[in-house]
Amino acid sequence: MNGMRYETAKTIVLTVLVLTSILFTWGLWTYHPKYDVIQNGEYVQNVSVSNAQVDPSMIVRPSQILIHKNAAHYGLIEETEINKLFKNMKKWTFDDFENVSSTVSKESFLSFIHGRGKIEIIYPDEIPMNIYQTIFQIDDRGLDSIGFDTIIIPVEKHSSLTVYFVSTERRKIYKATAKDVPFEEINQLYEHTEKLPRYFAYNVSETKTLFLPEKEMTMDRLQYYTDELDTDKFKEALFSDPSFVKKDILTFGEEYTDGSRLMDVDFLQKLLLYVNPAAKYTIGPSSEESASLIQKSIDFVNEHGGWTDMYHFVQWDREERKVVFRLFVNNHPVFNNYGMSEIVQIWGAAEINKYQRPLFRLEIPDRTSVPVQLQSGRQVIQQLEKIKGFKKELLTEVTLGYELVKDQEREKVVVLEPDWFYLYNGTWKKFSDDDSDEMRGGNAVGLE
Numbered sequence: 001m002n003g004m005r006y007e008t009a010k011t012i013v014l015t016v017l018v019l020t021s022i023l024f025t026w027g028l029w030t031y032h033p034k035y036d037v038i039q040n041g042e043y044v045q046n047v048s049v050s051n052a053q054v055d056p057s058m059i060v061r062p063s064q065i066l067i068h069k070n071a072a073h074y075g076l077i078e079e080t081e082i083n084k085l086f087k088n089m090k091k092w093t094f095d096d097f098e099n100v101s102s103t104v105s106k107e108s109f110l111s112f113i114h115g116r117g118k119i120e121i122i123y124p125d126e127i128p129m130n131i132y133q134t135i136f137q138i139d140d141r142g143l144d145s146i147g148f149d150t151i152i153i154p155v156e157k158h159s160s161l162t163v164y165f166v167s168t169e170r171r172k173i174y175k176a177t178a179k180d181v182p183f184e185e186i187n188q189l190y191e192h193t194e195k196l197p198r199y200f201a202y203n204v205s206e207t208k209t210l211f212l213p214e215k216e217m218t219m220d221r222l223q224y225y226t227d228e229l230d231t232d233k234f235k236e237a238l239f240s241d242p243s244f245v246k247k248d249i250l251t252f253g254e255e256y257t258d259g260s261r262l263m264d265v266d267f268l269q270k271l272l273l274y275v276n277p278a279a280k281y282t283i284g285p286s287s288e289e290s291a292s293l294i295q296k297s298i299d300f301v302n303e304h305g306g307w308t309d310m311y312h313f314v315q316w317d318r319e320e321r322k323v324v325f326r327l328f329v330n331n332h333p334v335f336n337n338y339g340m341s342e343i344v345q346i347w348g349a350a351e352i353n354k355y356q357r358p359l360f361r362l363e364i365p366d367r368t369s370v371p372v373q374l375q376s377g378r379q380v381i382q383q384l385e386k387i388k389g390f391k392k393e394l395l396t397e398v399t400l401g402y403e404l405v406k407d408q409e410r411e412k413v414v415v416l417e418p419d420w421f422y423l424y425n426g427t428w429k430k431f432s433d434d435d436s437d438e439m440r441g442g443n444a445v446g447l448e
Contacts, residue, residue, distance in 0.1 A: 120150060153186070
């Protein structure tokens, strides 16, 4: 009897233990911990490399402003005068846009743009209307997918002013009415035009004319002490969950990865490259979506305080979804063989696919500055035309600028060497008196 009771008790205990084990196992498999949801943009918004926040008007700037008076051309190059003009234009209201392309023939297209009595504002690439709407007061809507690279302001004395927005590559001209224009300021600028440096016209195609200074130019060779940017802040800003990021020490840099995204740090060239392969774009973008690419790129850098120096928009490619910003010093572009003066972005459908930028800022200017005498624009053109194989229709831009080079003796010092640079067949090159007779095109600079 006692034996039977013992067996019964043992069976009951074993059954309870088995049932308990089953319940415990089921609980482990079905338990869902309440993690806080991490949004992809949370770290970009909360982590800042610097306190710099900019609006598009500081980034999207003209590459050249010309005043055509009588039979001569003049360049507005002083930063204070340029800012004064734009401060004036921001008071205007642009309305009543109309496509008038058909009224200007192909033969008269260049004379229409560069004709006497006009102020010509030239941008480095075609700018979508949605960007212009953030810079100026534009009332018309439905123009977001349209882009222009030139604004023409006829100098007239009327109650309203007709301004022309032009795409030189596509030969598109839209006229708009500008209201609330303080004409006295525009007329004052025009009346004192002869005090500005004189330029000459160099026609390179039926729709493209370059304007270069007549006289020799002087620019200072500059030196800057640099301040290295914190790579950990970029890690916190760029990865969706930095706690999963693994860091590897390389011979000349560092590598960060979360198993999907990669951030490569180059100590030699002081560059950062971030790659998100999952964001690669495979479907052709719509024109409306492409129009927002420049604004998205500006916002992306703003979100982590990445505008650590004065950068200007210089180029974008709709097909590659690529946007390029260049370092500017004293209103002149800065070039470098390794991309140390550029912020480059390539976009996927919704996220950044590639992001390359310098890992330093220009901190303190050295008091040592040496004046450098540079050739006139005519001399540069004459030298280029002597190069065997040179085709002027492949010449897109010629400009004064700086080449950024590292000081060989002082690690944290960079030198800005003034020189002439030109965009030939899609690649920026440094002008050189020593170019051979072959079309080597000087020294290629930058990433374009």
